[in-house]
Amino acid sequence: MTAAALPIAADHPAFDGHFPGAPILPGVVLLDETLRAIGLAMGGEPRSWRVGSVKFLRTVAPGEALTLQQERLASGTVRFTILSAGRAVATGALSPQ
Numbered sequence: 001m002t003a004a005a006l007p008i009a010a011d012h013p014a015f016d017g018h019f020p021g022a023p024i025l026p027g028v029v030l031l032d033e034t035l036r037a038i039g040l041a042m043g044g045e046p047r048s049w050r051v052g053s054v055k056f057l058r059t060v061a062p063g064e065a066l067t068l069q070q071e072r073l074a075s076g077t078v079r080f081t082i083l084s085a086g087r088a089v090a091t092g093a094l095s096p097q
Contacts, residue, residue, distance in 0.1 A: 001071040006037055006082060010063040025060040030082065030090060037068050038078055038094065047096060052077065054092035060084060 008025060015023035031054060039047055060066065066089065070080045076096045082089045 001069055002041065003067055003069045004037065004041065006033060006066040006068040008033055008060070008064075008066060012062075015062050023062055025062075027054075027056045027090070030056070030060060031092075034068060034080060034082060034090075034092075035094070038070055038080065041070065042072075049094040050097050052093040052095050054090060056090045057088050058084075060089055 008029070012025070012029070014026050014029045018024060018026045031051075035049060064084045067083045068080060069083065070078055072078050078094045079092070080094070081091045
């Protein structure tokens with residue numbers, strides 16, 4: 001299993017509209033950033049993934065430091081966990097298409 005920072009800027013535009021006065025990161029943005037980071041970790045080549053599962057466990061506020069843990073299985077599937085302050089924010093599994 002490998003781990004790396006998953007940087008998401010506190011001023012990311014998604015925070016503006018989700019939700020005014022109490023911003024949280026939309027799950028789709030968190031998943032998109034995770035896909036990008038996994039792709040970079042695999043040499044940066046574009047890949048098509050099938051989302052086998054994703055579970056969002058808690059919200060992410062602007063400025064939270066996130067860590068992406070990932071494990072690539074022999075089948076090519078990647079299991080991941082996103083952490084904030086040691087607590088899981090999301091978990092999931094991606095399979096190559």
